[in-house]
Each structure stands twice: as C-alpha cells, then as structure tokens.
Amino acid sequence: MDESFLLIGRFEEHRTHLRAVAYRMLGSLSEADDAVQEAWLRFNRTDTSDVENLAGWLTTVVGRVCLNMLRSREARREEPLETRMPDPVLSREGVVDPEQEVMLADSVGLALLVVLESLAPAERLSFVLHDMFAVPFDEIAPLIDKTPAATRQLASRARRRVQGQAPAPDPDxxxxxxxxxxxxxxxxxxxxxxxxxxxxxxxxxxxxxxxxxxxxxxxxxxxxxxxxxxxxxxxxxxxxxxxxxxxxxxxxxxxxxxxxxxxxxxxxxxxxxxxxxxxxxxxxxxxxxxxxxx
The missing domain is CATH 3.10.450.50 (Nuclear Transport Factor 2; Chain: A,)
Incomplete structure (x- = not known):
C-alpha cells in the first residue's frame, strides 16, 4: 500500500478525538476543523516513526495550534470582558451519533464552554488537556513555556472557576x-x-x-x-x-x-x-x- 495512504490512515484514526480536543479549546466547530487540518499538515511533514504514543503526540500538536489561535483571537478582541458564545452541537433525542458522543463526552455543555471562554489561553490549555484528556503536566508545560508546577497551578485555578460558574445539568x-x-x-x-x-x-x-x-x-x-x-x-x-x-x-x-x-x-x-x-x-x-x- 502507498505510504501516503498509510499516513492518512494513521491520522484518520485520531481525527474524531482531535476534533473533540479542538472544540473544547476553541468553542468553535469551524475553527476546530481548521485546527485539526493544521495538525494534519504538521503530522504530514514530521517524521513520527519513533513516536510511541501517537495519540498523545497529536493531542499536544492540536493543543499548540489551538493555543496560537486563542492568542490571536484574544489580540483581536475589542473588549477584554467581551463574552463569546460557543458553537452549539445539535442532535435528535434518542439518536446516538458516535462522533457526537466523543465530541460531547465529559458533559461538555454550553455553560462549561462559556466559562472556558473566560479563561486565559494558557489556563484553558492546561485545564482542557489535563482535566479532560489526562495529558500529564510535564507534557503541557513546554507548550506554554511554564514549569510543570506552574502549569498545575493554572489548571487548578481554571478548575475552581469551572466548578464555581458552570453548573452541572441534571443527568436525567x-x-x-x-x-x-x-x-x-x-x-x-x-x-x-x-x-x-x-x-x-x-x-x-x-x-x-x-x-x-x-x-x-x-x-x-x-x-x-x-x-x-x-x-x-x-x-x-x-x-x-x-x-x-x-x-x-x-x-x-x-x-x-x-x-x-x-x-x-x-x-x-x-x-x-x-x-x-x-x-x-x-x-x-x-x-x-x-x-x-x-
């Protein structure tokens, strides 16, 4: 089989997961797709033959791309306290879509996404990658030029804000x-x-x-x-x-x-x-x- 097809296949195995990461980071479906596409371009031009945990590697790549997008968005924002509405994901009641299940795992409701929009980019990255996708702090730290201890503090601060401002919906x-x-x-x-x-x-x-x-x-x-x-x-x-x-x-x-x-x-x-x-x-x-x- 052509090597390019094998490369595409390896990436496609992780696309749904990467889109879920990007959606939590950006709150925008179109920007999430853009971030995943950029991750593919970086993957395509990088030798990953010695990468043991490809899912983890790709997760941090998407995280870095999203971090840059968030920083660019913040620089364009006219008012620091401006509230941004995240994109909603719609479905019919009683209809299960496997991709949407991955996208919305961990109760990623709009109330949570609204709180995430209020976080600084580094806080959001630390919280999303660690609390939602179990990425170790020592792998997140280089993305934001912080020590693992400082990264842990950022995630902790974000966690307190989420717990205080994002009410958990009734599970029923x-x-x-x-x-x-x-x-x-x-x-x-x-x-x-x-x-x-x-x-x-x-x-x-x-x-x-x-x-x-x-x-x-x-x-x-x-x-x-x-x-x-x-x-x-x-x-x-x-x-x-x-x-x-x-x-x-x-x-x-x-x-x-x-x-x-x-x-x-x-x-x-x-x-x-x-x-x-x-x-x-x-x-x-x-x-x-x-x-x-x-």
Missing amino acids: LSRQREAVDAFFAASRDGDFDALVAVLDPDVVLRSDGGFARARHTVVLHGAQSVAAQAATYRRLSPFVRPVLVNGVAGVLVAAGGRPLSVMSFTVAGGRILAIDVFADPDRLSRLDLAGLAA
Whole structure:
C-alpha cells in the first residue's frame, strides 16, 4: 500500500478525538476543523516513526495550534470582558451519533464552554488537556513555556472557576425536558408566576444578539428579568421543536423549514439555571441542522 495512504490512515484514526480536543479549546466547530487540518499538515511533514504514543503526540500538536489561535483571537478582541458564545452541537433525542458522543463526552455543555471562554489561553490549555484528556503536566508545560508546577497551578485555578460558574445539568434528560416544557407552557399562557417558578432565582440568559445583530453577547441575570421576556417566548412557542443541544434539553425554533433560533437550557433540581440563545442568521446557517428543521 502507498505510504501516503498509510499516513492518512494513521491520522484518520485520531481525527474524531482531535476534533473533540479542538472544540473544547476553541468553542468553535469551524475553527476546530481548521485546527485539526493544521495538525494534519504538521503530522504530514514530521517524521513520527519513533513516536510511541501517537495519540498523545497529536493531542499536544492540536493543543499548540489551538493555543496560537486563542492568542490571536484574544489580540483581536475589542473588549477584554467581551463574552463569546460557543458553537452549539445539535442532535435528535434518542439518536446516538458516535462522533457526537466523543465530541460531547465529559458533559461538555454550553455553560462549561462559556466559562472556558473566560479563561486565559494558557489556563484553558492546561485545564482542557489535563482535566479532560489526562495529558500529564510535564507534557503541557513546554507548550506554554511554564514549569510543570506552574502549569498545575493554572489548571487548578481554571478548575475552581469551572466548578464555581458552570453548573452541572441534571443527568436525567426527562427531568430536563419537563422543566423546558413547563417554561414554554407558562410563556404560552402568559403565566408570569409559573414562569418565574421554573427559573432559578439566579438564572442567566445569554443571546448572540439574533436579528438585532448586537455586537456582543446580550446577557440577562435573574428570574424576574428573564421572565420579563415572556412575550418573546410566547411568539416562539408554536414553532418549538425539541432537540438536544450539547447533550442537554433544548429546542430548535423553525418555521416553514427555516431555522429562527436555537435555545439550550441548563436544568438542575427542576429549575432552569441558564438559557443560551442562538438567533444570528449567519451563525444558524453554519450549524448542521439537517433533518432537524424539516
């Protein structure tokens, strides 16, 4: 067999894993694909015949590529505190996609990805590679020009922020869906009290701005503020279709086969802790909605 085909085959064995690493690092599906492609180019021009752990080697290569992309993104960011909405991964309830399972393993919900977006690039790399993919600190340290001890501290700091700001969703999907259904039922009926009751008092709603094309993510805090948008949810109710968004209960709002928005709900203890809304037409056009909006 041609050596180039063997090389491609070796890389393709790890592509799904590498895309999962890049997605956690970048929060962008298209950028994750770009990072994996760059990793392939580096692999293709490097002699790896003496590499014993190819998966680990490729993981660190993708990590380095993503680190450079994050640093470039940070340099372009106009405001240091600007919130960036990660890309959602959509699927049907009850349908198992092996590649998506790898992509979303370890409960990579949007709430977690939002917190990861707030981390400095070196913190994010240290946390993602070590906590999510078990890469030793002595292999991560050279990527960020730190000692293993300093790298461990970066990961620890990131871990504390994740644990404090990224609530774990209820593992029971049916309980998640009950809360989401109650949310839209209360919205549809104009029942403000019922709407507030299904929302956690400290609920956070994040939106990419939608058709208003706001320059930055719009963020609302508190049950009263989120419930005050009930009229908007009421208009959407007839077009709501249940989907999974990053493995948790969500909805696709579509009319006439045209997607209008995607909403993800983080639910715990029967209440909604976070709502993430994607309504920018450009962003929706880049999502894989095949069969979901029909």
